[in-house]
Amino acid sequence: MVTNADLAERYRAILPSFISPLYERPVSIDRGEGSYVFDCEGTRYLDFFGGILTTMIGHANPVVVEAVQAQAAKVMHTSTLYLNEEMISFAEEVAAVSGIPDPRVLFTTSGSEANDTAILLATNYRNSNQVLAMRNSYHGRSLTAQAITSHRAWSTSSYSGLDVQFVQGGYRLRSPFRQLDDDAFTNACVEDLVQLIDMTDSGGFSALIAEPIQGVGGFATPPDGFFGAMGKVLHSEGILFISDEVQSGWGRTGEHFWGYEAHGITPDAITFAKGVGNGITLAGIVARAELMNCLTRNSITTFGGNPLSTAAGRATLRYLLENDLQANAAARGAQMHERLAPVCDASPHVAELRGKGLMQGLEFCHAGSIEPDAATTAAVLESARDRGLLVGKGGLYGNVIRITPMLNVTEAEMDEGLDILVQVIEALD
Structure with missing residues (x-):
């Protein structure tokens, strides 16, 4: 059976050096169902990035x-x-x-x-x-x-x-x-x-x-x-x-x-x-x-x-x-903000929670400053993945976690993802 490690080695051997996988231990995407994806080893992840906001209404959506x-x-x-x-x-x-x-x-x-x-x-x-x-x-x-x-x-x-x-x-x-x-x-x-x-x-x-x-x-x-x-x-x-x-x-x-x-x-x-x-x-x-x-x-x-x-x-x-997914984006976005805002306010590592709807970001900085903290951001990215959640990274200094679930994400799926994010942020302390 092909493994993530095998694919990562082949990736680096044949693709140009100016592109690279997101994670230290790269994740393959073998198949998807709704808000979830599975790697080539069968591990399931909740996908809150959607291939950079591209899979918008769920993987393998039957209508599409x-x-x-x-x-x-x-x-x-x-x-x-x-x-x-x-x-x-x-x-x-x-x-x-x-x-x-x-x-x-x-x-x-x-x-x-x-x-x-x-x-x-x-x-x-x-x-x-x-x-x-x-x-x-x-x-x-x-x-x-x-x-x-x-x-x-x-x-x-x-x-x-x-x-x-x-x-x-x-x-x-x-x-x-x-x-x-x-x-x-x-x-x-x-x-x-x-x-x-x-x-x-x-x-x-x-x-x-x-x-x-x-x-x-x-x-x-x-x-x-x-x-x-x-x-x-x-x-x-x-x-x-x-x-x-x-x-x-x-x-x-x-x-x-x-x-x-x-x-x-x-x-x-x-x-x-x-x-x-x-x-x-x-x-x-x-x-x-x-x-x-x-x-x-x-x-x-x-x-x-x-x-x-x-x-x-x-x-x-x-x-x-x-299916009025704009309304769902508003409701689930409010759910995200209400859950993350107090956690971010309490964390010395999060300088700002920003965005709208299902397009929100967390900027990580060194405590008590706005000096970018790319290392902590990378740790959050990896820790979320280890717990089964895929999110994105961005920002001028690579210190922003980007959260972009599917527009048809459910309330339960949102809770699942937010539980993981909260755990990861609180674990930083």
Whole structure:
């Protein structure tokens, strides 16, 4: 029988050194059922990370499995050169829930590609290579996505044809404005944006791209209304707003279907990926028709809108809406916060519990300070795994535990996972 150790050895021998497994003793994922996964040795884990927020409505969800099997028996690939009902129908369905007026939809294969497309559109539409992005952001691993990423741990190249300026954002714990209340914090960041534009504008910025809640950045969460306040400045300058909803979309925050809806602003474009296909390769962008149609040369996406992927996307979105998983995210997110908040308040190791709905993070620091404590974070990650719970890790300094259960996680499953997290945090003392 193959073992985790065998697979880890083969992994390191054949895959590039710049990727690595999450754990000191890597875990294999052999199969999954709902909120649980099983490794190749038969060990069961409660999955509160979902392949980085990608398995959104449970492993082996029968609705998605049936849709994929039915489509696979018909045709698995066509490309955008041909008409396909699954692609067209799903585009219509995404447009309907986007909140963007007169929308057009293009499917891609990853969030990186979706963000590439958004920047391609914005720079062409505005005839400018100047882009605004947020500090502590992550938008993908392509050259364009890396150029708009402000996260040293995940920045692998500085080569770019873009002129990017980074704005003060929602990562308050280490912000120079962290002592301010919500309104004053927002105003200070807006004033910083105004000054940044005044000082660095070389003929007009094309767009600001931002994650409503920063994913890889450790679920840094700005005050509600933050991007709406920034949007007033953007609008006065003709600058577009792109909302990167790769991690915060599809009802995960509980309060809203999209993260941007907490801010009183309608984006010019939304990028999405991860959970929309419940694990299958699927991403895309929805934008105002005037913006999406600004390109005058031919283009194509070979695998974007693949009928197998869009069949999975349609099944996922239908299941999400029919079962009101946004409401479940709100209820289970409240359950998570109510259980963890007093434990975090009592622990000298947890500097902050933050996030919304089923997208919450714990930032670990050395006691009595905001000095990052990556070692304790790693210990929490490993200890949770040893007790049967898989969570994620992130943050600029690798000191944030990311907790992202399935949107259809049950109250009992949430209690099970929280019992483990509480045990792990309390054991630190």
